[in-house]
Amino acid sequence: MISSPLEQDRPWHIAHRTAAHIAAPLPLTHVALDAARGCTLARDISALIPVPAFDTAAMDGYAVSGEPPWTVVGCVLADRTANAPALTEGTAVEIATGAPVPAGASGVLPHERAERVGDTVTGPVAPGQHIRRRGEECAEGTSVLMAGSRVTPAAQGLVAGLGHDTLPVHPKPRVSVLVTGDELITTGLPRHGEVRDAIGPMLTGIIEHAGGILTGYDHLGDTAEKLAGGLVSAARSADAGNSDALVVCGASSAGPADHLRAVLHDAGAEMLVDGVACRPGHPQLLARLPEGRPVVGLPGNPYAALVAALTLLTPVLDALSGRQQPSLRRLPLSGEVTAHARDTRVITARDAGNHLVAVGRDKPGLLWGAALADVLAVVPPQWTGAPVEVLDLPGVPRGAL
DSSP states (O other): OOOOOOOSSHHHHHHHHHHHHOOOOOOEEEEEGGGGGEEEEEEOOESSOBBBBEEEEESSEEEEEEOOOOEEEEEEOOOOTTOOOOOOOEEEEEOOOOOOOTTTOEEEEGGGGGGGEETTEOOOTTTTTTEEESSSBOOOTTEEEEETTTTOOOHHHHHHHHTEEEEEEEEOEEEEEEEEEEEEESSSOOTTEEEOOHHHHHHHHHHHHOOOOOOOOEESSSSSSHHHHHHHHHHHHHHHHHHHHHEEEESSSSSSSSOHHHHHTTTOOEEEEEEEESSSSOEEEEOOOTOOOOEEEEOOOHHHHHHHHIIIHHHHHHHHOOOOOOOOEOOOOSSSSOSSSEEEEEEEEEOSSSSSOOOOOOTTTTTTTHHHHHHEEEEEETSSSSSSEEEOOTTOOOOOO
């Protein structure tokens, strides 16, 4: 047993920071370009070839040598077999954009500025004009992406153009989710005493947005035995390489059906965060199993679970992915906002560009306000109007609402 006694209700910022440092990045692996999107680079990436790889025409027209007029002696297309003879003074070749410029060319005369009669062409062109020289945009060996960068579609295109077929990355963390609650149903209209599960559908998008992959999902009843069995099963699945982090929804408070703390205690887990001084989302927790795998406990109320996921789960996935936790931007906040005397309030808001506007409708049990918002505002205890920190909501482009 390696449990560590902690004061309950850690300040929000300390809990957020603790989650960001809970684990080392997953081991480096090389993956094909099409599988790298969303992963984090484990090493700096350099250009394997120069861009352009050869002197190339920047316009359709004529590659010319010397002063006009020029005699057209051939045609060069953007073709891997293109191999125009070297130009001598007073000669030219018709050339396509992207085609190799023949040796001896002094510039490229665009079609729209050329006057051609038979095999003779004239027109104004400055020395070197419309020729992209080898390596002028990126020299071979230039570092173009830094370790810790997330692989975006543009990054995939960049490194493909620079000669890479694979990338060294920290793989996307695999996440197993256990949702507890005898009252939960996943389809249809709930009857008396039943509740539709809102947290499970939400978590998939949060995990994907944070760069993770949902690899396991199980619904458990409200007993310590079922939760312990589910945790053991998830841990075995993790040992088989199917997950790097575990998430338990519900069972993290102090009620008669909340067994997560006891189950983790019996499993020898190290408790790192046991409650957070925030509203909603107070009964959240962060633990580490003996083999090092993180466990995030989320409250059973949907909006409280969202707050907890952005407080603890996304920083954990950042840590496993090898990404540094980004600094939160600050913006002024307007609207009907009442600060709490002791706890941080995390409220729904819209980003108006240079300030936030409170949305409201952010009671713990309903995601209405979150669905109308594009950010969450982190309002510190005894807030008196200073700019507040901003949590971007997963799946909402900044400024979209």
